[in-house]
Structures are given as C-alpha cells and as structure tokens.
Amino acid sequence: MSRRSKYPEQFRRDAIELVNMSDRPLRQIARELGVNHETLRSWVNTAKRAAEAGPVEDPAVADEVRRLRKQVAELQKEKEILRKAAAYFATEMDR
Incomplete structure (x- = not known):
C-alpha cells in the first residue's frame, strides 16, 4: 500500500x-x-x-516514430517525383 x-x-x-x-x-x-x-x-x-x-522511452512511441519517419521519407520521394513530372509536362505544353 x-x-x-x-x-x-x-x-x-x-x-x-x-x-x-x-x-x-x-x-x-x-x-x-x-x-x-x-x-x-x-x-x-x-x-x-x-x-x-x-x-524514459516508451517502446510504442519509438515504434510510432520509426513508422512516421518511414512514411515521411516515402512522401518526400513521391513529392519529388510529382515535382519532376510537373516540370516535364510544363515543358511539353510549351512546345
């Protein structure tokens, strides 16, 4: 008690x-x-x-941080691909 x-x-x-x-x-x-x-x-x-x-680090929080960092990296790659695609199509439309 x-x-x-x-x-x-x-x-x-x-x-x-x-x-x-x-x-x-x-x-x-x-x-x-x-x-x-x-x-x-x-x-x-x-x-x-x-x-x-x-x-004191909570294992659940550490797992969530890892998952979110991975998701952020994937989203940054997707954004970069879309940025390049938009630039490509913008130059194609000007022709």
Whole structure:
C-alpha cells in the first residue's frame, strides 16, 4: 500500500526549483515552506536522479516514430517525383 503525500505535486516541483535556484541553505528553505528538511532533501535528490536518468522511452512511441519517419521519407520521394513530372509536362505544353 503506497502512502499518499500530503503535499501537492506542484508544491513539490516549486520547492525543488526554489532549492535549485536559491543561494539559501536547504534547511532555511524547508523551514520557510513548513516542510521537514529531510523531506525536501529527498524531493531534490529524487528530482536530480530523474533528470540524470533522462526521459524514459516508451517502446510504442519509438515504434510510432520509426513508422512516421518511414512514411515521411516515402512522401518526400513521391513529392519529388510529382515535382519532376510537373516540370516535364510544363515543358511539353510549351512546345
């Protein structure tokens, strides 16, 4: 059973940003926010690890990106063929 945090997600994000942008000690910021300093330290460390790990890539999204890139390449080839055909027929009509 997971324990639900009493702090909203946006509050945590704002507190982490405040710690990262401020020159003040973490303990002072925690005191001003009314949060236990170890709780705030935990939020900051968790956010730092998540940032270092980078985005988690979903295999379904990666497959979709590959499929769409292939489709874009095919459409670009078709467009180039049609452009050349239009240029060819334009010169034929001028004769």
